[in-house]
Amino acid sequence: GAVVSQHPSRVICKSGTSVKIECRSLDFQATTMFWYRQFPKQSLMLMATSNEGSKATYEQGVEKDKFLINHASLTLSTLTVTSAHPEDSSFYICSAPTASDYEQYFGPGTRLTVT
Amino acid sequence: GESVGLHLPTLSVQEGDNSIINCAYSNSASDYFIWYKQESGKGPQFIIDIRSNMDKRQGQRVTVLLNKTVKHLSLQIAATQPGDSAVYFCAEIPGTYKYIFGTGTRLKVLA
Numbered sequence: 001g002a003v004v005s006q007h008p009s010r011v012i013c014k015s016g017t018s019v020k021i022e023c024r025s026l027d028f029q030a031t032t033m034f035w036y037r038q039f040p041k042q043s044l045m046l047m048a049t050s051n052e053g054s055k056a057t058y059e060q061g062v063e064k065d066k067f068l069i070n071h072a073s074l075t076l077s078t079l080t081v082t083s084a085h086p087e088d089s090s091f092y093i094c095s096a097p098t099a100s101d102y103e104q105y106f107g108p109g110t111r112l113t114v115t
Numbered sequence: 116g117e118s119v120g121l122h123l124p125t126l127s128v129q130e131g132d133n134s135i136i137n138c139a140y141s142n143s144a145s146d147y148f149i150w151y152k153q154e155s156g157k158g159p160q161f162i163i164d165i166r167s168n169m170d171k172r173q174g175q176r177v178t179v180l181l182n183k184t185v186k187h188l189s190l191q192i193a194a195t196q197p198g199d200s201a202v203y204f205c206a207e208i209p210g211t212y213k214y215i216f217g218t219g220t221r222l223k224v225l226a
Contacts, residue, residue, distance in 0.1 A: 004158075006158075042123070042219075043219050044159070046215075049213075104214065106159045106160075
């Protein structure tokens, strides 16, 4: 079946630095991808919709200048956490829709720790 | 038994027993629902789905029940195994692709 990968799987960075997380669809094209954030023991919260060739759509309360999204190709979306702070530490998960109307494939997630 | 922790309720079940995980959804316009399993440090894994024109769907060892009257979804796992231990999320889809995840339930299988 279709696979979505994320890189890196884990990253530790210092406060004030920026971190880039990649999301790739490995054997299918995705004009749309989604970025979620998950705090420990909590559910997935949609952050933004990444659109190939156009601007991302952010959910209410998500700072677009803080979480930069670039969907430069049909198989790659990147999320950059700028000027990271400890409160940005979280599990970030991306997903991409399948050919069906509703189903998505989820990536394995990226654990970000900001020290 | 079932307990509510700080954020994630936990359901503890003896190995071999059946598990029932419940979910309340919010949007009566949602026409597609999915149950996901998430193991620690991993992304969600698809288990089973159901459309709003159905009230029951069965898979291998799993059954999803949908009650649209009370906006309730349940996942039944038969003969629960240690490998079933994980966090389970329901997701409702009110529009194309946009998922709304439930709060999740941690399933602990006791040997």
